[in-house]
Amino acid sequence: MADCYICGKKDISKNEIGLTAKLMGQKFKKSYCLFCLAEQLEVTEEELLDKIEEFKNEGCKLFE
Numbered sequence: 855m856a857d858c859y860i861c862g863k864k865d866i867s868k869n870e871i872g873l874t875a876k877l878m879g880q881k882f883k884k885s886y887c888l889f890c891l892a893e894q895l896e897v898t899e900e901e902l903l904d905k906i907e908e909f910k911n912e913g914c915k916l917f918e
């Protein structure tokens with residue numbers, strides 16, 4: 855299980871890990887929680903949740 859690289863939040867979800875990989879690139883080895891990822895990308899958590907739904911609808915295996 856992964857922790858958020860920035861705030862240290864424990865056991866972030868598969869969706870958070872998947873979204874970090876999708877938005878920061880597959881080579882990006884760190885994982886961010888939803889809150890920190892939103893801060894980094896200067897978007898809202900709601901927008902990120904919409905993104906997760908989009909990727910899920912595409913059948914992306916990184917999400918549950």
Ligand SMILES: [Zn+2]
Nearest residue numbers: 858861887890
């Ligand atoms: Zn965090």
